[in-house]
Amino acid sequence: MNKNKQVKEVKVNEIAEKLGKAKSVVLVSYQGITVEQDTALRKKLRESGIDYKVYKNTLVSRAAKSLNIEGLDPYLEGPVSIAFGYENETLAAKLLSDFAKESKKLELKAAYVDGSVLDAEGVKMLATIxxxxxxxxxxxxxxxxxxxxxxxxxxxxxxxxx
CATH class of the missing domain: 1.20.5 (Single alpha-helices involved in coiled-coils or other helix-helix interfaces)
Known part of the structure; x- marks a missing residue:
């Protein structure tokens, strides 16, 4: 097995582990936000116990399929970052929704909560709970x-x- 394939396999396993542990997963398009905004967002999420990462969409898709999570593929297009909420089902959606209202560049794409995939409107509703x-x-x-x-x-x- 070549080195590149091994690295990808490790990443897929890492993503699958995070998907399996997370109570909620929120996908956002971060295209257009500034470095300062991204740094502030990451800090706020980290302080709240939310893991915020950017992975290759194909690796996320493979990890989701390995856990039998269906319905995320349509949202894995373009630059996508993922917030993994481990403590609370609604906190990641709330923080990202609040940030999206402020920045206007961050776009909520989807969420995976309790075995269901929610679209952008579902994420906004989740944020209000x-x-x-x-x-x-x-x-x-x-x-x-x-x-x-x-x-x-x-x-x-x-x-x-x-």
């Missing part, structure tokens, strides 16, 4: 409020009879 922790907090708050009111009312009834 609060994180899992926030949703759980809101749910618990909505459960706690009626229970607190019930306890307050029962306590008031008990005090009035006493």
């Amino acid at each position: 609060p994180s899992k922790e926030v949703l759980i907090g809101k749910f618990l708050g909505s459960i706690k409020s009626p229970l607190s009111n019930l306890v307050y009312m029962l306590n008031a009834v008990a005090e009035s009879k006493a």
Whole structure:
């Protein structure tokens, strides 16, 4: 096996490992953003625990096929960078969507979340969903409020009879 083929095989395995671990994968077209913008974006993503890389599209396609991920190939055209979100399903989409609004050059292409491929509109919708922790907090708050009111009312009834 020649050296070039071995290097490509290592890269495909690296991409497949990241695809397998990631809770969300967001594909963006970065053509037209400045070096300063790219550096700022990478820093923000890194601080949030998101891995942001540029790979050859053919290698990403091979890695996706090795994991039986279908539907990414149409979005792997032109210069594409990939954000791998390991902690949260929505954070990568949110950060990239916010950055795309600011820069106007970064274009959201697609995302792969929970076994489904989302188009650009799906990525924008994903970006608006609060994180899992926030949703759980809101749910618990909505459960706690009626229970607190019930306890307050029962306590008031008990005090009035006493």
